[in-house]
Amino acid sequence: MRTTLVRVLLAGLCVAAIGCSKKGGGEGAGAGEIVIGEYGSLSGENAAFGTSSANGAAIAFDEINAAGGVLGKKVRVVTEDNQSKTEQVTTIVKKLINQDKAVAILGEVASSRSMAGSAVCEEAQIPMVSPSSTNQYVTVDKRTGLVKPYTFRVCFIDPFQGTVMARFAHGNQKYTKVAILYDVKQDYSTGLKQYFEEEFKKLGGEIVATESYTGGDTDFRAQLTSIKNANSAAIFIPGYYNDAGNIARQARSLGLTQQFLGGDGWSDPGLFPLGGDAIEGTCISDHYSAENPDPVVQNFVTQYKQRFNQVPSGLSACAYDAAKILCDAIQRAGSTQPNAIASALAATQNFKGATGNISINELHNAVKPITVVTCANGAFKYVTTINP
Numbered sequence: 001m002r003t004t005l006v007r008v009l010l011a012g013l014c015v016a017a018i019g020c021s022k023k024g025g026g027e028g029a030g031a032g033e034i035v036i037g038e039y040g041s042l043s044g045e046n047a048a049f050g051t052s053s054a055n056g057a058a059i060a061f062d063e064i065n066a067a068g069g070v071l072g073k074k075v076r077v078v079t080e081d082n083q084s085k086t087e088q089v090t091t092i093v094k095k096l097i098n099q100d101k102a103v104a105i106l107g108e109v110a111s112s113r114s115m116a117g118s119a120v121c122e123e124a125q126i127p128m129v130s131p132s133s134t135n136q137y138v139t140v141d142k143r144t145g146l147v148k149p150y151t152f153r154v155c156f157i158d159p160f161q162g163t164v165m166a167r168f169a170h171g172n173q174k175y176t177k178v179a180i181l182y183d184v185k186q187d188y189s190t191g192l193k194q195y196f197e198e199e200f201k202k203l204g205g206e207i208v209a210t211e212s213y214t215g216g217d218t219d220f221r222a223q224l225t226s227i228k229n230a231n232s233a234a235i236f237i238p239g240y241y242n243d244a245g246n247i248a249r250q251a252r253s254l255g256l257t258q259q260f261l262g263g264d265g266w267s268d269p270g271l272f273p274l275g276g277d278a279i280e281g282t283c284i285s286d287h288y289s290a291e292n293p294d295p296v297v298q299n300f301v302t303q304y305k306q307r308f309n310q311v312p313s314g315l316s317a318c319a320y321d322a323a324k325i326l327c328d329a330i331q332r333a334g335s336t337q338p339n340a341i342a343s344a345l346a347a348t349q350n351f352k353g354a355t356g357n358i359s360i361n362e363l364h365n366a367v368k369p370i371t372v373v374t375c376a377n378g379a380f381k382y383v384t385t386i387n388p
């Protein structure tokens, strides 16, 4: 069963001021509103991804609507849940485009699901912005190497993330032997594993064990036992928070004491209850730090905490930026015409977001620094910033 969440932002204001339609949307239906479709994992294995993203985006849309909306119209967001299943994405994104008449789409977090959504958007020629999918082939066609004209993202990509974490492991932490445990089900994980490995070896390091799992597995003891016998100084786990938390706990209970290293996939508050003490000291690459004193970051963090009673993760910050950049592009385009929005997105330069200064390059990626954070007492603490 699919859950449909239709959030009419500032509904009262919208209806009172312009009597906008509640059904349909897009330019055709209610002239008083602009419909943006959002798809995400609001339930299932990676449920925190969808929730954290929708929350981050909601703050942006509320700010935008409170300031008068876009092109003088209120923005209405229609959010759909794909239950953390890649195979659900096609139907959902088609529904957002065809039924809800969304002029643009926001989503997803997991790269595999963004790729599935992007295929639909490219076919329909509707712009899509992924807040936080980092696999290289989200915006670029793997087969042709050509940029996908309607697909954009506001985050860095895994070739950079993998390289940075390999340098962090080798250079900062002085590790020469690392083991890898990755998720064969996720394009994100297989890609990040590859880039980490390439760079770590190039630096003279050795990968002493490589083990894999399938996202959602619950027993990692066989793989962890092989890793234990390989005597590495650290374990790189390019997976998602839900599996990472379980892996960390099982590793500690088997007596593994190595430091864990991870990518942005760990970056969700859902990690802490799962990982408990086992993840203490883990270092991961992330999209921002809530401790950054920059006023854009602090405004976002304050609003998020007030509303959701939680410190926003990197992925919430990315969703906030994605929503803002999309609305900014529609405003600059001067129209909700998909080609005009796509051109404006491609022309995004120096947008001041919560995750840094965002410029979209020719491959529709954002070029920006990586923040390394560590897990300390149930929160992500700032370690260092690494520039592209």
Ligand code: PHE
Pocket (backbone or CB within 6 Å): 109, 110, 111, 112, 132, 133, 134, 135, 188, 264, 265, 266, 267, 268, 314, 315
């Ligand atoms: N970058 C991950 C991917 O591409 C998704 C992710 C981003 C997960 C941020 C957590 C936080 O699949």
